[in-house]
Amino acid sequence: MATDQQRSGGCLCNAVRFEIAVPEAVFSICHCGMCRKWSAGPLMAVQCPGAPIFTNQEGLAWYQGTDWAQRGFCARCGSSLFWRLAETPDAMTIVSAESFDSADDLKLGRHIYVDAQPERYDFGDDRPRVTEAELLAELGIAPGGK
Numbered sequence: 128m129a130t131d132q133q134r135s136g137g138c139l140c141n142a143v144r145f146e147i148a149v150p151e152a153v154f155s156i157c158h159c160g161m162c163r164k165w166s167a168g169p170l171m172a173v174q175c176p177g178a179p180i181f182t183n184q185e186g187l188a189w190y191q192g193t194d195w196a197q198r199g200f201c202a203r204c205g206s207s208l209f210w211r212l213a214e215t216p217d218a219m220t221i222v223s224a225e226s227f228d229s230a231d232d233l234k235l236g237r238h239i240y241v242d243a244q245p246e247r248y249d250f251g252d253d254r255p256r257v258t259e260a261e262l263l264a265e266l267g268i269a270p271g272g273k
């Protein structure tokens with residue numbers, strides 16, 4: 128059974144349905160070029176410890192865009208869903224906030240990869256803004272990936 132922290136979500140066509148524990152109802156906004164290309168805008172996502180439990184993964188596919196990270200999406204409807212580290216895929220999953228069935232209580236934590244943000248948009252909030260180098264240092268990854 129789902130615990131209080133457990134949330135359900137899925138893609139647009141429901142060929143991917145999952146549950147995952149979300150201990151902190153906080154999302155970040157990633158402005159990196161890959162996230163923007165992948166999700167058609169800045170990626171709003173929640174960092175979750177552990178891996179999703181799938182109730183349907185018919186449509187699930189993973190794209191390895193760098194040596195160190197993989198992006199999970201629905202191969203049927205194209206929804207952008209997950210980001211995880213390639214070497215430790217079950218340790219942590221970053222989940223698109225928009226994929227959750229219920230996300231109204233999520234609070235904006237911070238912006239990441241702000242040095243990659245284009246000038247054509249600006250969220251105008253006062254949450255913390257973290258650069259690529261600062262974030263990779265936090266994740267224990269050498270700047271520029273590896």
Ligand SMILES: [Zn+2]
Pocket residue numbers: 138139140141142143186201202203204205206
């Ligand atoms: Zn789908």
Ligand SMILES: [Zn+2]
Pocket residue numbers: 157158159160161162163170240
């Ligand atoms: Zn990104």
